[in-house]
Amino acid sequence: MKYNTETEKLQKEIRMLLKEKDAILLAHNYQVPEVQDIADMRGDSLELSMRASKTDAKVIVFCGVHFMADTASILSPDKTVLLPVLGAGCPMADMIRAQDVQKIKEDNPDVVIVSYVNTTAEVKAETDICCTSANVIQVVNSIAPEKRIFMTPDKNLALYAKKRTGREIDSWDGYCPIHNNLTAETVIKRKEEHPDALFIAHPECRPEVLELADEIKSTSGMIRFVNQSSAQKFIIGTETGLIHPLSQANPEKEFIPADRGMICPNMKKTGLTDILEALETMEPVVEVPESIRKRAIKAVQRMLQIPGV
Ligand code: 13P
Ligand code: SF4
Secondary structure, three states: OOOOHHHHHHHHHHHHHHHHOOEEEEEEOOOOHHHHOOOOEEEOHHHHHHHHHHOOOOEEEEEOOHHHHHHHHHHOOOOEEEOOOOOOOOOOHHHOOHHHHHHHHHHOOOOEEEEEOOOOHHHHHOOOEEEOOOOHHHHHHOOOOOOOEEEEOEHHHHHHHHHHHOOOEEEOOEOOHHHHOOOHHHHHHHHHHOOOOEEEEOOOOOHHHHOOOOEEOOHHHHHHHHHHOOOOEEEEEOOHHHHHHHHHHOOOOEEEEOOOOOOOHHHHOOOHHHHHHHHHHOOOEOOOOHHHHHHHHHHHHHHHOOOOO
16 A cells, blocks of 8 residues: 555654564554554454464564453563553453453353453453454364353354354353444345345354354454455455455455444554554553463463464
8 A cells, every 4th residue: 555755754663663672563454554554463363462472572562452462461471562552442342340250150150251352351360261253163162062151241252153163152241332233234235235245244243144144254364265265346244444454465356344334443543653652652561460460361371272273
């Protein structure tokens, strides 16, 4: 993508500072294009946390939302994790608290708590195993069949996992406001407008929307699917930021947002000037307190140890 001189200047300054500070820049697939395009890696939640756990760099600049920087800090306590805009949060992650999970465990002593990575570190500390949109099926299948499962916080992800695995899964009543807002009526309308397009959806969408999908994938899973598909047109059932990496990798293909309103304001908060400032001041730092980190890392590592994840 071609940027104006001012933007290019900022991008260059950031790349120079990254080198100087021995830092890497990780960007989620929903970030604004000018941020994505200077990242050392862009990806989905799973890919970014894996990269955060493996990097040799001293500093991780996380361009995403708070729980992602938290996860990086849980996995790499010896690194400095910068979240350029501290107020970039995830409303779904804030829908459940650690005390809610404690209560679930008190009421259901034998239950296995599976928490979406979109949770606070405190919730992860109360969790048996984490999952992301890319590995939820493998995570659920890794749990002994006689065990009961309770998933937090996303009810839609839980229903998707229940349907795909045939397991009994109870769940918290949380949801992503962006994905949950996409209705089946809107998708049907879009399909009528573009009868030759495939509809790909994120598992955070409602069950009746997922029923209409040709494929259900994490954000990077969508990119991989489109890259290898012979289809030319796709209706994208996720945050519209994903259209940037999709179009970059597939300039000859056409991408139609399922709903143009699918914009996550928190994922758009981080701009180039915020990144530059964070690198200059080495703030704001996200650091999970050791007492919580020690407990939270078990659930994250258990997820990362599943074969094929
Ligand atoms: P992915 O892990 O699929 O990128 O999803 C993260 C997210 O926040 C989706 O809304
Ligand atoms: Fe959270 Fe939804 Fe935004 Fe993803 S798109 S960060 S789940 S609010």
